[in-house]
Amino acid sequence: MSRDAIPFYHLYGETFLQWEPGSVHLESIVSRSRILGWEIKPHRHHKLAQIICVFGNGWHIELDDARYSLSGNWLVMIPPGVVHGFQFEPDTQGFVLSINSDFLAELSASGEVPTANDALWAPQPVEFSDERYIEQFRQVLLSLDDEIQHAEADSRAAISNLLQLLFINVRRQQRLTSLHSESSSRETKILVKFRALIDAQYQQHNSVKDYADQLFISVSTLSRICQTVLKTSPKQVIRQRVMNESKRRLIYTRQSIDDIAFTLGYKDVGYFCRQFKQQTGLTAGEYRKQHAV
Numbered sequence: 001m002s003r004d005a006i007p008f009y010h011l012y013g014e015t016f017l018q019w020e021p022g023s024v025h026l027e028s029i030v031s032r033s034r035i036l037g038w039e040i041k042p043h044r045h046h047k048l049a050q051i052i053c054v055f056g057n058g059w060h061i062e063l064d065d066a067r068y069s070l071s072g073n074w075l076v077m078i079p080p081g082v083v084h085g086f087q088f089e090p091d092t093q094g095f096v097l098s099i100n101s102d103f104l105a106e107l108s109a110s111g112e113v114p115t116a117n118d119a120l121w122a123p124q125p126v127e128f129s130d131e132r133y134i135e136q137f138r139q140v141l142l143s144l145d146d147e148i149q150h151a152e153a154d155s156r157a158a159i160s161n162l163l164q165l166l167f168i169n170v171r172r173q174q175r176l177t178s179l180h181s182e183s184s185s186r187e188t189k190i191l192v193k194f195r196a197l198i199d200a201q202y203q204q205h206n207s208v209k210d211y212a213d214q215l216f217i218s219v220s221t222l223s224r225i226c227q228t229v230l231k232t233s234p235k236q237v238i239r240q241r242v243m244n245e246s247k248r249r250l251i252y253t254r255q256s257i258d259d260i261a262f263t264l265g266y267k268d269v270g271y272f273c274r275q276f277k278q279q280t281g282l283t284a285g286e287y288r289k290q291h292a293v
Contacts, residue, residue: 023103024159026145029054029094038092042085042252047101050078051170052086053137054094060087063123065247065291073128075137075170081199082123083248095141099163126173137169187225190215194222194234202241203265208234243279246272250288257284 029052033040042062052061053075061068061076062085070076078084080101128134144162147155197211211234212222219234226234242264249260261272276284 023100024144024148024163025098026141026148027096029088029092029096032096033086033088033092034090038088038090040086042083044081044083044248045078045098047080048098049080049101049104050084050099051097051166052076052078052094053097053141054088054092055134055138057089057092057094059089059092061085061125064244065251066123068125070125070127073134074125075128075173076123076125077170078123083252084123097141097144097166126170128173133169133172137166140165140169187229190217190222190225191229194226194237198238198241202238202245203263205242205265206238208238211238239275239279243276246276246284247280247287247291250284251291260284 054070055073058069058071061070062083063076063078064083076084128137140162144159144166147158147162152158193215194211197214208222209219212219215222222234226232226237230237232240245264246260249255249263250257253260255263257273258269261269264272266272273284276282276287280287282290
């Protein structure tokens with residue numbers, strides 16, 4: 001496969017049937033990973049959010065340029081567009097839940113699954129810290145699998161309710177492990193919209209005011225929400241999105257540094273290189289060498 005572009009896959013690297021909005025897919029890690037030698041090469045999904053959960057096994061995961069070695073009972077949240085890869089121990093027990101992002105947005109907007117976007121704000125591992133929650137989570141997954149497989153009357157309502165239970169469980173785990181900052185419903189909705197705007201427009205290098213205007217709030221309000229919830233400034237959130245894409249392309253493609261800069265909307269390659277070093281402490285070339293795959 002050409003490395004001129006980071007691979008976009010539907011599921012685990014296969015060319016899957018084009019999903020209609022409203023799709024939810026669940027499968028065991030064993031069913032898919034065994035035939036691939038328990039290793040899933042780095043890739044990303046354009047329209048899928050995923051939750052990977054592992055029960056009682058060790059595994060290694062890449063999330064963009066972060067790497068984790070996990071052991072025990074964990075779930076990993078993967079928003080659309082995040083590069084990820086896995087190495088599982090043989091016969092790892094767990095599941096991969098994939099949700100079409102259009103369907104997820106629809107459920108969140110309608111209030112059917114209001115916690116979904118909040119839970120999937122950032123790629124992150126979340127440890128199960130309570131045995132009771134582990135069993136609850138497993139049972140919800142099994143019920144969801146049964147509903148998906150049989151697709152009986154009122155299937156959408158059943159799936160929506162099960163997803164709601166699932167994300168409530170995720171939120172509880174995040175609270176228990178202090179890996180998630182609490183925020184009001186309004187603040188969460190603003191941040192979700194802010195992130196969606198950045199994802200769609202980051203190559204345009206909009207100012208904080210440009211985004212605030214589109215969100216119909218003041219720059220000071222956006223700054224306060226970002227500082228309270230994300231512990232950083234909106235300018236840094238915008239810049240980090242561009243840097244994340246820069247890192248993905250340096251690691252997973254053969255694009256030249258000049259091409260990456262132009263692809264990301266920089267008119268001055270030198271300015272891109274200075275920004276990259278300021279953010280990472282490395283030149284783009286050094287970063288590529290250190291993270292060669």
